[in-house]
Amino acid sequence: MAVSGFEGFEKRLELHFSGDDPAIGKMGLRQLDYFSLEKVLHAVQCTVVSAVGNKYFDSYVLSESSLFVYPTKIIIKTCGTIQLLKSIRLLADHAIKMGLTLRGCRYTRGSFIFPDAQPYPHTSFKEEVLYFEKDLPKNLSYKKAGVMNSKSCHKWHVFTACDEGHMGVMEDMLVDDSYTVEICMTELDRVLAKKFFRRFNDGKTGDSAGLEMTEITGINDINRNALICDYAFDPCGYSMNGIDRNRYSTVHVTPEDGFSYASFECIGSIYDEREELAEVLKKVMKIFGPATMSVSTTCPSGHEVWRGLAKAIEPLGMRLRSCTTDEFPAAGSVVYQTFTTRRK
Numbered sequence: 063m064a065v066s067g068f069e070g071f072e073k074r075l076e077l078h079f080s081g082d083d084p085a086i087g088k089m090g091l092r093q094l095d096y097f098s099l100e101k102v103l104h105a106v107q108c109t110v111v112s113a114v115g116n117k118y119f120d121s122y123v124l125s126e127s128s129l130f131v132y133p134t135k136i137i138i139k140t141c142g143t144i145q146l147l148k149s150i151r152l153l154a155d156h157a158i159k160m161g162l163t164l165r166g167c168r169y170t171r172g173s174f175i176f177p178d179a180q181p182y183p184h185t186s187f188k189e190e191v192l193y194f195e196k197d198l199p200k201n202l203s204y205k206k207a208g209v210m211n212s213k214s215c216h217k218w219h220v221f222t223a224c225d226e227g228h229m230g231v232m233e234d235m236l237v238d239d240s241y242t243v244e245i246c247m248t249e250l251d252r253v254l255a256k257k258f259f260r261r262f263n264d265g266k267t268g269d270s271a272g273l274e275m276t277e278i279t280g281i282n283d284i285n286r287n288a289l290i291c292d293y294a295f296d297p298c299g300y301s302m303n304g305i306d307r308n309r310y311s312t313v314h315v316t317p318e319d320g321f322s323y324a325s326f327e328c329i330g331s332i333y334d335e336r337e338e339l340a341e342v343l344k345k346v347m348k349i350f351g352p353a354t355m356s357v358s359t360t361c362p363s364g365h366e367v368w369r370g371l372a373k374a375i376e377p378l379g380m381r382l383r384s385c386t387t388d389e390f391p392a393a394g395s396v397v398y399q400t401f402t403t404r405r406k
């Protein structure tokens with residue numbers, strides 16, 4: 063932890079693979095044994111605290127956020143001072159042994175609360191991009207790095223890369239029509255944040271205390287169909303992964319006053335009812351009562367999953383402050399919206 067506090071803002075990496083064996087679509091990367099996975103996580107200095115899977119994918123709650131393993135896709139999200147980019151080469155090497163080739167990569171993050179505490183290459187976005195240039199396989203030659211600004215000091219950093227076959231939007235994204243929403247919240251309501259602290263000597267395990275937090279905060283109500291894997295840290299902090307068919311959702315909370323932070327992320331389909339995402343966003347906002355919030359949506363170009371979100375949450379006391387749009391190869395449209403409470 064930084065001397066001043068824990069860095070809640072996550073770094074998120076999504077890697078897409080493909081291979082010739084038709085059976086890859088069923089298991090693929092999920093065949094990676096637990097020992098090898100642990101070695102990758104150990105190299106970036108985090109551990110698995112809880113895991114659950116279904117017929118579509120495996121999900122892991124980590125000591126510093128979450129990991130999702132699909133047959134041809136890996137999503138790894140870490141907070142604190144984890145050197146996430148170190149995992150790329152290791153994961154790509156394991157994939158090669160399984161007959162899979164890295165075809166696309168997407169990296170996103172917000173602005174760190176404690177940027178000076180970050181180790182190389184996370185010392186600046188420029189260093190991160192240089193690291194990608196150096197470390198990514200040469201076939202991923204279509205690249206774009208962009209910083210999306212807001213009216214405040216918060217920025218959204220995006221880097222994508224893909225090979226020729228994946229130009230435009232990643233192949234499997236076109237097939238599954240998915241979008242990703244990443245919500246970052248700071249300055250949480252103090253009373254609500256207190257619910258993510260454990261009582262001294264509560265006699266509970268991380269799992270049982272996590273389950274209790276999931277219920278008393280209403281996190282279990284965000285998606286009633288999701289199978290939830292939750293964990294409460296000691297003395298405070300909370301992480302959960304929800305799995306619902308081929309979709310995941312994930313929540314991470316750093317409740318300490320002065321640097322409080324919570325994140326919510328989920329995937330959905332561009333064909334979902336538009337109100338569904340707005341309802342989720344409203345529930346998330348009520349659970350945390352943040353003073354500032356950013357909502358980043360990534361979806362195939364030409365779709366507008368972000369529309370209507372501002373209208374849905376403004377009656378709850380937040381005001382849209384900025385909205386920035388950009389297009390990225392291998393990702394599609396990224397829309398970055400920032401909100402603050404009206405009193406700010």
Ligand SMILES: C[S@+](CC[C@H](N)C(=O)[O-])C[C@H]1O[C@@H](n2cnc3c(N)ncnc32)[C@H](O)[C@@H]1O
Nearest residue numbers: 068070125126141295298299314315316317323
């Ligand atoms: C891992 S969790 C949630 C991560 C998420 N990205 C976030 O910051 O919202 C971080 C919270 O758990 C607390 N915590 C307690 N023990 C921890 C541990 N061993 N590793 C990581 N965080 C721990 C931190 O102080 C912080 O409040």
